[in-house]
Amino acid sequence: MSRYTELAERFGTPTYVYDLDQVAEARDELFSLLPEGFELFYALKANPHMDVAREMRGGDAGGCRAEISSTGELSIAIAAGFDPAECLYTGPGKTDGELDFAIAAGVRMFSVESLSDLRHVGAVAMRHNVVAKALLRINTVSGSAQTGIRMMGRPSQFGIDSETLPELMPVLTSVPGVRVAGAHFFTMSNAKDEASLLAEYEYVIEFAAQLQQEIGLPLEFLDIGGGFSSPYAVPGERAAYSKLRVELTQLLDLHLPRWRTGEIKLACESGRYLVGSSGVLLCGVVNIKESRGSKFVILDAGINVVGGLSGIGRLLPATIGVTGNDGSDVGSLVGPLCTPGDTLAKGAKIPTLSVGDVLEIPNVGAYGVTASPLGFLGRPAPTEVVVRGDEIISVSRLDYRRAYEPVEAYG
Numbered sequence: 001m002s003r004y005t006e007l008a009e010r011f012g013t014p015t016y017v018y019d020l021d022q023v024a025e026a027r028d029e030l031f032s033l034l035p036e037g038f039e040l041f042y043a044l045k046a047n048p049h050m051d052v053a054r055e056m057r058g059g060d061a062g063g064c065r066a067e068i069s070s071t072g073e074l075s076i077a078i079a080a081g082f083d084p085a086e087c088l089y090t091g092p093g094k095t096d097g098e099l100d101f102a103i104a105a106g107v108r109m110f111s112v113e114s115l116s117d118l119r120h121v122g123a124v125a126m127r128h129n130v131v132a133k134a135l136l137r138i139n140t141v142s143g144s145a146q147t148g149i150r151m152m153g154r155p156s157q158f159g160i161d162s163e164t165l166p167e168l169m170p171v172l173t174s175v176p177g178v179r180v181a182g183a184h185f186f187t188m189s190n191a192k193d194e195a196s197l198l199a200e201y202e203y204v205i206e207f208a209a210q211l212q213q214e215i216g217l218p219l220e221f222l223d224i225g226g227g228f229s230s231p232y233a234v235p236g237e238r239a240a241y242s243k244l245r246v247e248l249t250q251l252l253d254l255h256l257p258r259w260r261t262g263e264i265k266l267a268c269e270s271g272r273y274l275v276g277s278s279g280v281l282l283c284g285v286v287n288i289k290e291s292r293g294s295k296f297v298i299l300d301a302g303i304n305v306v307g308g309l310s311g312i313g314r315l316l317p318a319t320i321g322v323t324g325n326d327g328s329d330v331g332s333l334v335g336p337l338c339t340p341g342d343t344l345a346k347g348a349k350i351p352t353l354s355v356g357d358v359l360e361i362p363n364v365g366a367y368g369v370t371a372s373p374l375g376f377l378g379r380p381a382p383t384e385v386v387v388r389g390d391e392i393i394s395v396s397r398l399d400y401r402r403a404y405e406p407v408e409a410y411g
């Protein structure tokens with residue numbers, strides 16, 4: 001019996017299995033792809049499971065720092081042992097309550113998306129008698145080939161329009177309660193080919209250097225973004241970036257030589273590359289039916305459990321792929337929800353299946369549970385089993401509370 005069959009038998013389905021050995025492997029691999037001394041932020045939104053987050057702190061490279069965007073993510077990061085002072089707090093809609101909580105907890109570094117966001121962080125920091133550090137998230141011109149401070153990019157809730165920076169810089173650097181410490185770029189996600197990733201970094205590094213020289217952008221800290229790719233819900237390997245380390249080093253030496261002395265700290269960030277390949281979803285075949293010549297295999301896991309964001313076009317797959325698929329049959333893999341949208345693979349080559357079979361959907365360690373509409377149709381959350389090789393570390397299920405909690409302010 002395979003390890004997964006055994007886990008499915010013991011804990012039922014649908015069940016996610018995350019292997020910490022694989023988390024550690026991806027973590028160490030990504031550090032090894034980056035020049036020495038780079039910081040790496042783990043974006044908790046990819047998988048906020050506490051045991052997974054905790055694993056990011058390990059390794060010879062000194063471990064990841066946490067990138068968080070809510071009180072919930074910050075609470076998990078703290079419980080997982082991350083130092084709040086080392087976290088990067090991001091997001092376009094930071095509320096007063098969240099900022100209060102974050103600064104009281106010791107968070108000091110914020111990525112800010114606008115002048116008003118920066119002022120908001122500063123005002124809350126002043127209430128706590130501290131000075132927060134801000135990285136200006138910059139909304140650049142899309143397309144890595146162009147440079148030039150005055151060029152226009154696309155409108156976005158993310159980042160400060162780069163062409164407004166020359167005029168804005170003196171205002172940004174004099175906001176009380178907050179010190180501009182550098183810049184944050186996050187311009188691409190899931191870049192499968194190394195050339196486009198490198199072209200983007202070249203653009204970002206050159207642009208940051210230009211901003212520093214020409215308009216006095218403070219640059220103690222430069223987060224050049226991420227974009228490291230990993231397959232989602234289909235078999236495959238993480239993308240390979242064999243030239244990244246060498247070429248990134250050359251780019252930095254050319255444009256920001258002071259990175260060598262540590263005067264400029266460099267960082268990258270990732271979610272999917274770090275955790276995507278560590279997770280497998282085990283799901284069971286509940287029923288099989290034929291309809292007008294087509295076969296429908298009905299699973300106990302649907303978009304409530306996996307790939308939920310693909311429904312709103314944010315994530316890739318319209319089709320999941322199962323491990324060991326020999327393509328011996330043709331049919332649709334569908335979930336149990338009462339919506340035709342709950343289709344995981346439509347009219348695809350699938351294995352020959354019977355009721356009770358367990359399927360393995362690989363590469364779902366990122367954007368699985370956290371990115372799926374768990375509450376839709378009221379099924380229980382999937383079980384999450386964390387293993388390290390053959391050893392079981394924890395077994396849990398998210399309590400998303402189907403019961404309604406009264407709101408105190410009412411009545």
Ligand SMILES: *Cc1c(COP(=O)(O)O)cnc(C)c1O
Nearest residue numbers: 043186189190226269270271272
């Ligand atoms: C979501 C997000 C990430 C992680 O993206 P991946 O594609 O999962 O690596 C990193 N940084 C920021 C600012 C994000 O919003």
